[in-house]
Amino acid sequence: MNFRITPAVKNLLLINFGVYVLAVFIYYQYQVNINDYLGLHSFFSKSFQVYQFVTYMFMHEFVRDGQLVFGHVFFNMLALFFLGPILESRWGSKRFIFFYLFTGLGAGLSYWAVNAYEVYQLREAVSYYLEHPSPGEFAKLVTGFNRGLYRYWLESEQILEIFDEYPQNIEAIAWSKTKAMEIYEASTWFSMVGASGCVYGVLMGAGLIFPNTEVMLLFIPIPVKIKYIAIGLGVMELYHQVKDAPNDQVAHFAHLAGMAFAYILIRYWNRRRDVFY
Template sequence: MFNLTPVVRVLLIINVIVFLITNYLFANGIIIEQFGLHSFLSDKFNPIQLLTHMFLHANGNHIFSNMIGLLVFGPMLEQAWGPRRFTFFYFFCGLGSALLFSGVNYFEIHDVYESIQDYRLNPGFDNFSAFVDQHAVSYYERLVPFIEKFKSYPNDSKNIQDSLAIANQIFTNQVDEPMVGASGAVFGVIMGFGLLFPNTELFLLFLPIPIKAKYLVIAYGAFELYSGVYRTQTDNVAHFAHIGGMLFAFILIKYWDSQRKTFY
């Protein structure tokens, strides 16, 4: 059914083995804490995570969707470029996606940090409620009992101290939340496929008519850009990692094309 090429096969095997090891032989959380990609602002950040995060996945659906993308679009690129160039392309896109994601994440987390600094200077119920609405909607249900208590006794010193502790914990949770998955590299592969084979018609499971690869790539890119810009706090998908993979794929392929067209 699929023409499995050597590098794609190796990537599939490594990803599946790592997934099985981390989910069934070891505590998944511990492995992801060590090797998932953390924010540059986190004490848990390690440069090696820029590479290792690409081989970790949160759950079965996560790895399945990524590996299907690699399996469908990767072999034709490897056949066109050869194993060495395809391998370089895959990791270039993965690293590029990690850098773009980390850059965006830095500014997002820094905004939370600035809000906490402001709250430390002016603690109180109204400011705490505003902080939660702006930076911690996903925590709201768990915080309802405390919010109700704080609202009833806004001048209570213990409530104020507890609110400061909660705000600090929310920042810590966000800055230490790791990003995992091969999505950035796989979205780079999808972009590469769209650029090399733009008029190839594809059939999607949810769409009964064929769609050309170039239109699929445009749709993917537009959706990820919209989702990244207007991402809600309950959306745990790293949309800017996907955008980064596609962007770095575009840059690299255009660079290769310019080199091929240069004559001396």
């Protein structure tokens, strides 16, 4: 298959890189992080807006600990650059754009809904704990809900050690209640950015439509069939989602959701060949 950049993919690349440059400029010129406004926020956050379901997929992490980062947008767009034209050449630009946005919306909605449920559960658990503080209940709170908030998880582990030793200590109880509230507040800060859900959807689409097409791996120059790349990355994302490692800030569930929505849409199109093909 001869490679050529296609119109929709080219425009998506320009938009994503353009937004990245604009975000960097605004941040360093005006000290404003536009991801705080256009990233997808938690339902329980005051910053949540409905339009973020669309805008989040064109935003990317560009600064971390005050340092400029480029890897997030670069690797997403690199994958789109190589895989997108394969599907757009088959479907045409309009259907490819619809597919891209559909998987991105599906990924965003799924991750947002799961996060809303988890934060709601956490809020209920914190409310119960404030009324019934004990080392056992605090341990449930820390181990059950706080794995992704690494700093709070470590601090809570330290509090738990003291609380276990002095369960009736008024200061320890007050300290644990304060930390419980901090954990809840921190959970509402959730904000997701990036085209990864769309890109994983494109990967799944390419794996379903052109399973035996071979592409060259980036760092290991050997040809691999797209279906094996899709399966491998899907299994890897599932592993990381189940592992739920502390300080893992990657939205693995959104990646899996992007693949799932791609599968659903392609299956639907295949059943309606008289309309879509």
